[in-house]
């Protein structure tokens with residue numbers, strides 16, 4: 011009896027398959043409506059029909075930041091606060107300029123720029 015059960019368990023294991031993947035996004039984009047008071051995994055989406063090119067564009071990373079300060083560094087951050095179309099995508103980037111002997115002191119990255 012135990013041997014049959016063991017054989018069945020072995021068979022079940024050998025025919026089982028595992029499938030895993032990230033869940034699909036609910037939408038292609040969710041342009042942040044920064045005026046909304048609703049908080050849903052980031053900013054609420056604005057009506058997609060009102061999305062404009064500027065919602066997906068940022069210009070300015072080609073310009074050096076002014077690192078003439080106590081730390082000797084300047085951070086130019088680009089996140090959902092600057093590109094509304096990054097909302098809910100978990101993407102951001104930054105340009106850091108350093109003066110000679112400048113440093114980027116220990117810091118944290120808040121989960122959401124709203125906080």
Ligand SMILES: *[C@@H]1O[C@H](CO)[C@@H](O)[C@H](O)[C@H]1NC(C)=O
Nearest residue numbers: 074075076077078079080084
């Ligand atoms: C950089 O910042 C310093 C200190 O605030 C200021 O004196 C200087 O004019 C700034 N330089 C530029 C190019 O903005």
